[in-house]
Amino acid sequence: MKIETQCLHEGYHPQNGQPKALPIYQSTTYTYDSTEHIGKLFDLSVEGHMYSRISNPTVEAVEKKIAALEGGVGALCTTSGQAANLLAILNIAQAGDHFISAATIYGGTINLFGVTLKKFGIECTFVDAEAPAEEIEKAIRPNTKAIFGETIANPSIEVFDIEKFAGIAHRHGLPLIVDNTFATPILCRPFEFGADIVTHSTTKYMDGHAVQVGGAIVDSGKFNWANGKFPEFTEPDESYHGVVYTKNFGSAAYITKARVQLTRDFGTYPSAQAAFLLNLGLETLAVRMERHCRNAERAAEFLAASPKVEFVHYPTLAGDRYHSRARKYLPHGCSGVISFSLKGSRDTAIRFMDSLKLANNVVHVADICTCVLHPASSTHRQLTDEQLTAAGITPGLIRLSVGLENIDDILEDLQNGLNALD
């Protein structure tokens, strides 16, 4: 099946006489005929649902769909994108360990990696993603466990060189984790370029309708966890009667461990209702992404032509820093998200934003409706000026998330905003 078809048909396959729409299995528990069977479930020696903190049939259908879209061996849904990135790291790093992340990533993730994980004894080094490989390799230590980056960085719209980072990671026996939230598998499938684990904030385009916070982790199944650096995968897990993940679950070792250890212990599993709503979003993901891209291309050109605009970051623009890289990684388009800066100060940006009528001024992005955000005074407020610069954010930067409205209405709104600066 092609990806547009997978959006509709993967995950749930109703049999003769069964409901056409994915049913919401509103149940915390599952009944079995014997205690022996339940014992086997606890030993992970048979497959099946036992408790909805760990798995649920509605959520499972969505996990299968997301795994298929990304081309992975398995996926795990979480209650948020933050939870997805948290578990993606905790599944391979513990107190005393270290990992590396591109500095140009989502503000919430910078906080998680730089502040909160540090309290757990896991240290993160943020590197300039554009530095030469030799420079980045200098940050790798004996206790380094992973490298992390975002396909399209939120909000600076930098395109991550996945192949370069996969090369660095694999030379050192490390997995590359890519947050593919903005691109979605419709625009980029990071596994095809060497990434090992993909994460998502499904809150964004996957849901698309601003109704449900959620996340997902997808396992490519290709990373060799038995290379000596990851004993948690190759030694018996006492909390599961001595299960050895690489031995018992083969290529699905990573995603199985994330579910049965971390989802079990941290309680980050979404509800069936949440998964049902996410599935509705996923069904139309391919059509929506196409329209987001075409509208954003027009909006980016429009802004770039205005003398009031200092710069526009959108990779399809001919002069964009990431133009050629985007043609490689994002040949079908670069999503609906544009970042740009008006000439003038922080106040100019605020005046522009406050005079828009169509675009919603919201703390959200990647939605069906056009929305705008001023990162320096909202999502990235907690960062110092130094961290802001490292994350590719100027004080006047505006993140414009172009929606599915008619492009003429979007451009008219932007024009009104520009007129208000006179």
Ligand SMILES: *Cc1c(COP(=O)(O)O)cnc(C)c1O
């Ligand atoms: C929003 C976002 C997150 C966090 O996701 P939530 O669903 O809000 O927890 C992580 N990464 C990226 C790239 C995001 O845009």
